[in-house]
Amino acid sequence: MSNHLKVAIMTCEVFKRQMMENQDYLMDQEMVHHVNNCPSCQRYAQGVSQLFEVIQTEKSLSPSPFLHTRIMAALPLKDTYPERRYVSGLKPVLVAACLLLMIGIGIKTGSYFPVNEVFNSKTWEMVYFDDASIEGLEFLTLE
């Protein structure tokens, strides 16, 4: 088949399909001939070239050079040790046990102080202020 005949049979549908399949955006002779004579396919070719261009631009973007550091900093590295995991599982139990122990120690310590001694009215201070027997009211009123 001659080239001239090939050019003649290329339809818009074939052109469009070939354009999308063609990742390098290279047109062969018959495609060039078709696009030169078809305004609709010219607009289409423009659209496809824009599509590939934007994809290429987005693909060529490289991540920030600090991304690796950022990722490594965000990793919970310490939690990966099995011993650590075991401890972290027991943590609430340990906290509760410590709390109970502290309450127990508090109660035990409190029980060493006899309640009667603290609130007894017959302490030496109270006796000292109870001076009614030394200086009676009758004595004052007589004067």
Place this chain on the structure above:
Amino acid sequence: VLCNFLNVVTKEKGNEFVKVDNEACLMDDSLIISRINSGEPAQYSILVKKYQSMIFRTCMGLLHQREDAEDVTQEVFVKAFRAIGSFKGDASFSTWIYRIAVNEALTLIRRRQRERMLRRLGSWVGFAKEQEDFSVERLTQHESDPESLMIKDEQTRWVNRVIDELPERQRIAFTLSRYGDLSQREVAQTMGLTEGAVESLLQRAKQNIRKKISVDGKNK
């Protein structure tokens, strides 16, 4: 053996950085993972170095924003690290991490869609102004001419819209294939489909893009 040989060569050259990069390229992923699981979490750095660019590129294809793509890449690696103990090795590490990346990116897209919908709803009710998505990256491009910058911005938005309007599975297949440069087989493994199904998805995606470009071309 090859790694050890390279270590010797690079030590002689006194270039530690090259040594790490070579190791990253040559070491088997399953070996690195087994080391991580046996209490050497710092080895994960090699996997991050090896796959961060590929994951970032795929995220760019789905999200089109550098900041979002970087955030999702970080999230992907953190999630993969947390779940690395459950990695059985049935599929390759790359397939596994691509799957996490696609899921994470889709989660963010859905969240953004919800936010956009709420914002639109707010603007209808009168609580908030509807805003256009704005990226600082667009301003840092090299074009100094505001007109060409605007045209390019418009083109980029249009292309992104063409890709984003594809049905979800077609979009994932297209992105993994075009942005991630994955083969049909790898795309199939990542999406949990057969190669035939992926081929069909890619064909339909191209067909939809073709239709969209033709329609938009007529309207221009």
